[in-house]
Amino acid sequence: MSLMVSCKEATYLASQMEEGKLPFIKKIKLKIHLAGCKFCKMFAMQSAFIASHSAQTEAIMAESIVLPDTDKQRINSALRP
Amino acid sequence: MSHKLQPEQWVENYSDKLYAYTKARVQSDETARDIVQDTFLSAWGSKDSYRGEASEKSWLYTICRNKITDHYRKSVRSLKEAGFEDYSSEYFNEQGHWKATAVPKAWAVDSSTDVVETKEFYKVLNECKDRLKELQKAVFVMKYLDDMDSDEICKELQITPSNYWVLMHRAKLQLRECLEHNWFS
Structure with a gap:
């Protein structure tokens, strides 16, 4: 299983994280992506x-x-009546 | 205490407020005007069944809210027939990387500071929100104006969670870009 996600997927997952609806594994994937991608990090903020x-x-x-x-x-x- | 209806005061007391409420939630002004008119006509038609349990105001808002939901569901049906178009190619290339034209830029404010606490900023944000397509606007408004949970929103709109996340993803991409072009540049 790859832990790498694209920017397209990361931005999709970002809303789920914001709303507290992101399952654990996907949260890890998103965090790994955000740690290395300043654009998606900016997007999320x-x-x-x-x-x-x-x-x-x-x-x-x-x-x-x-x-x-x-x-x-x-x-x-x-x-009017 | 039981509430009473005063239909002769409805337009004066509630029409602007209901119009603002509806305009914030649907895409076109024309639709908003139709919904407000329908709200009053429905209320008038069912005034004999009003039991006075809710205030006149909240009774009218409930009717209006139901009309808005009916309108959303019509859009959901036509979207389901037409299918979700692919929007991501505006922002991402085939590998799923940001396109050069769509890459987020740093904003002068990245956290809440009083720099944006101006009416002008909110007007721009509202204009950007109004440019969203109907159902993107619907999910965005239900989430952030009405503070509903995504599960409730899916139930009300009769859409799947994945429909919801696609609509929200697209809404956020578009709003972010619009604000960047019209305020933070």
Whole structure:
């Protein structure tokens, strides 16, 4: 069994590790790869960075999102007895 | 205490919020507008069965959430018919090494620092997120906005774990590249 994985596979496994879903042997494979590959190491760090900053986008964007008036009028006129 | 519905206030009180909620979760604005409209119409149609156990707000959000899930499942069905296209050749060569054009570059910030705590950064991140294809966006949002476990996400979308990891892999590759080009360069 080879312990070597490609960058393509390593980046695929990185999400599984981030979510705590990587089986032991694959974790070893990924760690060996990351120890020797600065690009995938950067990918994993940047991916974790994206993961930890994404939730905040929702509240920040919501401040400026408004349903168009034409939609509001249409819905309002449909919601009449 | 039992809650009461006030349909005459729905649009004023909830339409912008439900629209923002839906827009964050589906790909096109048009789909989001349709879902919001459907949410109110469904709610109106089933208002007589409202028992007042949940607040009006959470009742409406549940209806909206179900509409979003229905929409995702439609995308899942068409993806299953069409098959997952190969995306990895944009980033990796035949040996699975990074292509020169796609190699990650060092970012000015690699850990959470206040350099990125600006609205501008989150706008760019959100734009990148909005460029993801429907189901990549779906898994990404369910994971990172709704904080769901991958097993729950698979169940809700009716996809296999390997479908999930492929969608997430692709989402991360694309988001990373988009942020690098539009913020960290």
